[in-house]
Amino acid sequence: MRQDLELRGDPLGRFYTDPAIGQVFVSLFDRRQANSILDLGSGGGSLTVAAARRWTDARIQTVDVDLGAEEHIRTGMASAGHVHHDHLVADVLDENLPEMIGGPRFDLAVCNPPYARIKWRDGFSRILAEAGMEGLQTLPTPALSSDIMFIAQILRLAEPGAEVGVIVPDGLVSARRHRAVRQALLERVRVMRVVQLPRRSFRGTEAQAHVIVFRNERGRGEPVEISRLDADGVSSPIVVGNEDARIRMNHGYYQSVTGTLRKGFSLRGIGAEITRGSLSSAQARACREPVFHTSSFNQPSTFDYRLNGAGVASDRPGRRIAGPGDILLARVDRNLHRKICVVSQGQAILSDCIYRIRVPANWRDAVVRGFLSDAGQAALIGATRGVGARMLSKEDLLALEIETP
Template identity: 35%
Template sequence: MTASVGSLPRCLSRPSQTSDPWGRYYTSPLVSRSLIDGIEAPQPKLLLELGSGSGSLSSAAANRWQDAKLVTVDVDCRAPRRLDASDTTPRLKHTHFVHDVLDEALSDRIGLKLGTVDVAVCNPPYIRPRWRSDFGKILEDAGLSGALLSLFDAGADLLFLAQNLRLLRNNGKLGLILPDGLVTAERFSRVRQTLLRQHFVQQVVQLPRGVFKGTEAQTYLAVLTKSAGETGEVSLKQMGTDGRLSAAIHVGQDAAVKRLDYAFHAASQVSAHRSCESPLPTSFRQVLTAVVRGSICSSAIPSFPKPVFHLGDFAKPMGEQAVRIVPRRFALDARTAQRVAHDARLAVPGDILVARVGRSLADQVALVVHGPCVISDCIFALRAADDHREKLYRFLESEMGRLALGSAAHGVAARFMSKSNLFDIHF
């Protein structure tokens, strides 16, 4: 059975070179099955998928819970209205609606009362819709409006999550696919805190990059139970390229508020274990006396009167025993450095340079030796006391150091790292 209501709101459609016009990356059967398998719901009566797209999650849910009623909603009139013809669940009652998922009155449009859905699954689109007053109501009803520094930070991922929470019953299950921002970005830490305090977040699974065709975006599977008590501890896992899940690591609420990605916490636990047997300080925060971020943007480098050290100027890794040095051509004499310092930030001899952005930032390290140099805004200069400098540099050149930098960075596609990300790294 199918139904069709509403029209296609242009505010949700945004062209993309890799996703479809609605910002969707379609879920593979492997990922769909993994998400559905992670939801502990023995006999749900009502299933829901908002933004059903190709129907991969719906099909996986229908195959598991064959007696449940399924409701799917998608703004695209070309999205599948019924399950694949190969589906073997003829008893399933399936209703499909063509409508704007982010309509505040969606429950009325599709005939479902708020707070009645047993299990919801969702793969939100990767877009930032133009703001509407509806969105504030959706976030407020879900208890998330106060968790944002600005309501305009709400992308489709957070809005879809909030809409699902409105429709779920208490103790209902939500399984969804999240982008990197909601899982790791500092600006969403209060969102994570709110979710962890209001709901039971069962697990978060870090997916391999490239799992969605057409993008290298970092994504995650998350499963939570609505209003089932505060989350004390979260189970974090990582999926390999073969679909297998790693053993779980468990992190407390405070650590989960900071970040919810497996790679970061796994690296932190390994580093913490090593620090117990090492005389090194436990964190960068204890080692660094200053972190200087460059100020010259890439477009201004060609016109700047002096050479600017940028991402492409890092030498390739040469082994843990080698030292990569900033080339002499970037060094300034004392008088020139004093004059240039009015227009740019400088790294000084003894500083260790690391990349702040880029997919290969974990491999980019250099030591300033010959003299002060101008650095771009894509570079951090790490300043450490003399007795820690060599140990810090050796760590950054090591395999463990590259793992630490890589796991500290975040971002959906291009990776980037903040000062606080750096300070969180442990030896």
């Protein structure tokens, strides 16, 4: 890709695939035979080599803008004993790439796009239109991340019915802001399975990532198999309806709302009121009144938290106050699932990293104990997103199912 990518570290925003992940990746395809394989943005060629080892007779085309990529790929291909390989040094998102390669002719494609934001260029309209995803042009340009544009470019190059596997960041499968993108994808292609990868699967990042495997044919509302990769291999899939997949496609979330949790309840279902705190970190530091922040979860008793303030001004927009009976939960933190308490006395102004949860008094104990249970902790973790510091959205918190104690 060109140097208009904006990411720290690797100037092209690449995080390289571990060979072990590459082997799992190619095992997720249904296709037993492949004639022509594409690796778009091939980098050092981990996915290319894994594909070469599985589909030994296929001709493989790699494309990367990095002049040094071809030497690494050739070395890997030689170790795999594979000789049917062509490499093109080119901008992966060039609108004329199909002409450079010779038109749609691939029956299988593998791809690990860079984790990067890209600047919109005029050629992107043509790429989306020819991929059958022109509806995405109405979205704000920040929503069209590199992974979306890579998928669109692959669809221009893939034969009808071709199988495609793409490694994507967590936001694409779980973030609310990407719901329209998931809907467009599920309508344009037949998504067969999504596999959640372990954190630290890629050198240089803790980012959560997933593999999406789909077929280049129109989606007709088929269910999606959602699994995760762990030390024991790929888990048995959870089959998720197409409408649910448009909302989320990450295994951690669905694992938290199935099985024993079906006998639980949701915060939305019991009429909970969830309010986000108001003070930024800078405002919290400058405030002379007591402020409750993520660092304030430091008392031994979860059910008897005593705040220092008294007579703090009334609750209003821009100034959210916690008081007796309120449940407080970290909204942003590496260990937010463990940061929960019930206020027994006192008041404090809430930072914007804190949720205030108000429920009927007869539900208060059940909510907190449900969150603190093993199942509740797993549910909270499954609903979060982010690298390093995790984040929990209000919508996901309201929908989260809590096991009845």
